[in-house]
Amino acid sequence: MVLKVFFPSCCSSADSGILIGRWISEQNSAVILAVVHFPFIPVQVKQYLGEVQRVTKVNVSVLGSWSNSKQEKEESLSEFLEDLGTIFCHEPWIQISKEGDSKFWSCSTLQKHLKDPQEEEIILVYYDQRKVMLSHLHPPLDTSGQRAEDASKLSAIFDTVARSQVLFMTDRYDEGPIKLTHWQSDGVEASIIVELLKQASVPACMLLTFLLSLLSGICRSRVLKLWPLSFLWSKLSTCEQLGHRLQHLQVISSNKKAQNQNQLMRKANIFVSLLIDVALGILLMSWLYRKNRIGHLADTLIPVADHVAEELQDLLQWLMGAPAGLKMNRALDQVLGRFFLYHIHLWISYIHLLSPFIEMILWYVGLSACLGLTVALCILSDIIALLTFHIYCFYVYGARLYCLKIYGLSSLWRLFRGKKWNVLRQRVDSCSYDLDQLFIGTLLFTILLFLLPTTALYYLVFTLLRLLVVIVQGLIHLLVDLIDSLPLYSLILRLCRSYRLAAGVKFRVLEQQDGKPLRLLMQINPLSYGGVIQTYRLPTYSCYPRDSWASLCKKLFLGELIYPWKHKGDKQN
Amino acid sequence: MAEERRFRSASGAPIALRRRQHSASCRELAVRGPRLQLRSLSAATSAVWLAAYGLFALSENSMVLSAAIFITLIGLIIYLHFVKIDQESLLVIGSLGIQVTSSYASGKESTTFIEMGQVKDVVINEAIHMQKVIYYLCILLQDPEDPQGVSEVVPLFQSSQPRLDCLIEVYKNCQEILEQRKTAPQSS
Numbered sequence: 187m188v189l190k191v192f193f194p195s196c197c198s199s200a201d202s203g204i205l206i207g208r209w210i211s212e213q214n215s216a217v218i219l220a221v222v223h224f225p226f227i228p229v230q231v232k233q234y235l236g237e238v239q240r241v242t243k244v245n246v247s248v249l250g251s252w253s254n255s256k257q258e259k260e261e262s263l264s265e266f267l268e269d270l271g272t273i274f275c276h277e278p279w280i281q282i283s284k285e286g287d288s289k290f291w292s293c294s295t296l297q298k299h300l301k302d303p304q305e306e307e308i309i310l311v312y313y314d315q316r317k318v319m320l321s322h323l324h325p326p327l328d329t330s331g332q333r334a335e336d337a338s339k340l341s342a343i344f345d346t347v348a349r350s351q352v353l354f355m356t357d358r359y360d361e362g363p364i365k366l367t368h369w370q371s372d373g374v375e376a377s378i379i380v381e382l383l384k385q386a387s388v389p390a391c392m393l394l395t396f397l398l399s400l401l402s403g404i405c406r407s408r409v410l411k412l413w414p415l416s417f418l419w420s421k422l423s424t425c426e427q428l429g430h431r432l433q434h435l436q437v438i439s440s441n442k443k444a445q446n447q448n449q450l451m452r453k454a455n456i457f458v459s460l461l462i463d464v465a466l467g468i469l470l471m472s473w474l475y476r477k478n479r480i481g482h483l484a485d486t487l488i489p490v491a492d493h494v495a496e497e498l499q500d501l502l503q504w505l506m507g508a509p510a511g512l513k514m515n516r517a518l519d520q521v522l523g524r525f526f527l528y529h530i531h532l533w534i535s536y537i538h539l540l541s542p543f544i545e546m547i548l549w550y551v552g553l554s555a556c557l558g559l560t561v562a563l564c565i566l567s568d569i570i571a572l573l574t575f576h577i578y579c580f581y582v583y584g585a586r587l588y589c590l591k592i593y594g595l596s597s598l599w600r601l602f603r604g605k606k607w608n609v610l611r612q613r614v615d616s617c618s619y620d621l622d623q624l625f626i627g628t629l630l631f632t633i634l635l636f637l638l639p640t641t642a643l644y645y646l647v648f649t650l651l652r653l654l655v656v657i658v659q660g661l662i663h664l665l666v667d668l669i670d671s672l673p674l675y676s677l678i679l680r681l682c683r684s685y686r687l688a689a690g691v692k693f694r695v696l697e698q699q700d701g702k703p704l705r706l707l708m709q710i711n712p713l714s715y716g717g718v719i720q721t722y723r724l725p726t727y728s729c730y731p732r733d734s735w736a737s738l739c740k741k742l743f744l745g746e747l748i749y750p751w752k753h754k755g756d757k758q759n
Numbered sequence: 760m761a762e763e764r765r766f767r768s769a770s771g772a773p774i775a776l777r778r779r780q781h782s783a784s785c786r787e788l789a790v791r792g793p794r795l796q797l798r799s800l801s802a803a804t805s806a807v808w809l810a811a812y813g814l815f816a817l818s819e820n821s822m823v824l825s826a827a828i829f830i831t832l833i834g835l836i837i838y839l840h841f842v843k844i845d846q847e848s849l850l851v852i853g854s855l856g857i858q859v860t861s862s863y864a865s866g867k868e869s870t871t872f873i874e875m876g877q878v879k880d881v882v883i884n885e886a887i888h889m890q891k892v893i894y895y896l897c898i899l900l901q902d903p904e905d906p907q908g909v910s911e912v913v914p915l916f917q918s919s920q921p922r923l924d925c926l927i928e929v930y931k932n933c934q935e936i937l938e939q940r941k942t943a944p945q946s947s
Contacts, residue, residue: 188784188854214854307783309855339874692870693850693858695781704782706852711870 188307189295190215191280192343192708194315197221198284200367202253204270205280206235206353208245208346213339216249216280217346219315219353220368228273234364242349250280250295271296282310290699308703311693314710315369317685318347319354321710322447324689324721340691394439402432424564427666430727431558434460451676451722458675459724463558470562471555480552484545488537491573495534498576502526505644514640522644526580533576560666567662574655581652582747588645589745591634598631649742673722677715684712766925768792769893774919776928784853784939788929791846792919795839795864807831839865844918849929853936857881857898859915871913875940877901879909881933883926894923896930 192207192215200221207218222231231248238246251267271279278295293308323344354370419425434456444450474480506523508514555562571578600606601624606617619627680687688710696705713721741748761779768774772793779787811827843864850858856874863869879899885892896915902908921929 190855309782309785309852311855339876690872692860692872693852693855695785695787695850698781704785704852706855711872 187214188309189278189280190309190311191282191293191703192217192311192313193282194218194220194369195312195707196315196369196371197252197367198312200252200254200371202255202267203251203367204231204248204267204274205250205252205282206246206366207249209247209249209276210339210342210346213342215339215343217343218249219246219347219350220366221252222248223365223367226364231364232274238350238353241352244346244349246350246353247276248274249276250282253281253283255283255285268296289697290702290705293703309706310703311706311708312696313343313708314685315347317710318344319351319369320348320683321685321688324687324713324717344688388441391439391441394435395441398432398436398439402436405429405432422568423663424561424568426727427560427564428557430670431460431561451673452724454675455673455722455724458678459670459672460558462674463560463669464556466559467555467557467562470559471552474552474555480549481545484548487544487548487573488541491537492534494573495530495537495576498530499527501647502530505647509643512639512643514643515637518637518640522640526583529579530576560669563662563666563669567659567666570655570659570662577648577651577655581648584641584645584648585745585747588641591638591641592745595631595634595638598627598634601627602631645745667726670726671724673719673724676718676722680712680715680718685710687713687718689713689717764928767922769891769920769922774921774925776921776925778928778932784936785851786932786936787848787850788932789846789848790916790919790921790925790929792844794845795843800835804831836865839863840867847916847919849915849933851933851936853939857933859898859913861918873898873900873913878937881930881937883923883930884912893920894926895920896926 190213197218197220201223203221203223204226205218206220206222207216209216235246235248238244251270253267267281278297280293280295282291282293284291291310293310295306295308321344323341325341353366354368356364356366438453438457438460444453474483502523505514506519551565554565597607600614601619604616604619605614607613608615676687690711692709692711694707694709696707698705738748761777763775763777765773765775774793775791777789777791779789781787807827807830811823815821815823840863844861845864846862848860848862850860852858854875856872857878858870858872860868860870877900879901881896881898883894884897885894895917898913898915899909900911900913902910916926916929
């Protein structure tokens, strides 16, 4: 069978010594982690390896010998290296030797306990140790529940290198009995800024946790749970968004270290997302407050509200006449039209009453944009909802009236046919009515039927207006959702350090020479951007449409009130 | 050692198959499609610019011309980087796995590596596409739960679409290496 040797490319120029690593017998492959240089005492090496095994739970052992001779082959050295095979008994004993600066190494194995040793083919695979150590292998998204023994061969290799971090802490320049060469030998890498940040993060987290506990204590106080206020909080999307961000802050400021890769990435994503959100919010705020744009905005708010009200009045006048050539019932038309006109008049008076305070209110509310762009967008959506409150009211009146009419019509239609709705049995039963019951019922049915077009038209117009407002609010919420759930840290990591997020590996065939083992270079194949977003998406309080299209149309037809967006905390009805 | 032979694709375009044997258990098979022709590129560019000039003559708006240049450039970049595949290659390493690479005209390479444990077999399948029957080479992946089952079919050489004679060459080469894993004794 073919023997595969995974050799770290950083050890290519190391001095002669013995190879330590892990032997994976079921794949017939050897993962070499480091080279131990002469002089060493075999007992100390075995002791050291035992300690490493205990700490990392990786089966590290001596796998073979490595000889890097700058001049011609030294016979005594090769004899010595073969003798080492008897001290550190390992089956098979791998011998790799490199002459001068040649790229083509000779690799052979010594198998003592097989009676007839076959010439087995050896494949030499070079890998970049640092990248493989830092990288995280992502299994394909459609597999669910991989059992331990099914784990792919490559993940075993990645696992081995990642868990052997403690082996890489000492190297040949340290004082000690063991002198190793591995990726740190090129120069120990560490960043002062990262270390300082790590030290500073602990007290910062504690401070943040304290502040957040104060804040959540206030939020949970009884005063804010009184009925009118709690109803208001649940309807305003700004409060939802603030609650969501509070939750995120709690996740970041918790003192527990992240257990695994997913939790670490999630914390990092939340942190970067919050940072970018607040930065964009402050940018927006500085743009709004420069040149007093917010004053201009407040000044245009009242004329816009007036304009909307005027347009609505024109619309109602049109409906009260002969809209689109349809002939309405004059009396009902006038009643409904006057009722809605009076409503608009009331609304305009209230807006005008509020107009001196609008600028101040808007100025202070605009300050809260520094909490984040998402909060600013939610405030915008809430302002739209408040300004179009009269449209919402009209929709409710029109829908209720229409709904009443439809139910009345359906029950009188049953009376017309001599049937009745049995509430106990939830079905339609036949019923014998008296003559006067039938007479009055038929009269009422006729009246309702002929008044239907008028009511239906008012209902149609106001439903369309309401749907328009809902669509605008929906688009704003979609944008907020996008900003909330985008894993920015993962995307930046994929852009800058693409080896950290690996979908797999790729092999490149290097120059070959006859008689020498096959040389391959193993590189990391990074995850695609779509895969990154799918794996690391942050969960949101998603407002997805509650009804399917069919049930939405049915509700619209029957005149039932529609609440198109569902929030995660809503009870199912 | 490398050898190159000429074949035709399913639509009649000339393609070349290059076979390299790196070692006894490692072979690389690469199918190279026709390169981007200068005349088709110039024809497309001239058509777009003529249309833009015609619109400019009608509307007297110079934005049309700059928009046409912009669209041509962006369209060319997208075509070279995401659409035009120059070469598709198959690297079969016995006991490690099979690697499928597509190289685009802009130099981008997209690679997938399938481990040998997941590969059940490499077969030639036929498919009915519109009014033609075409042959394609595909890798059958093993279903982890069911040893007889196939969990996924990975089609190869989808953009160059070689004909049956080329596919038979590739098939024979792959099977020679896949045979080795059946004859090799399982290690404990």
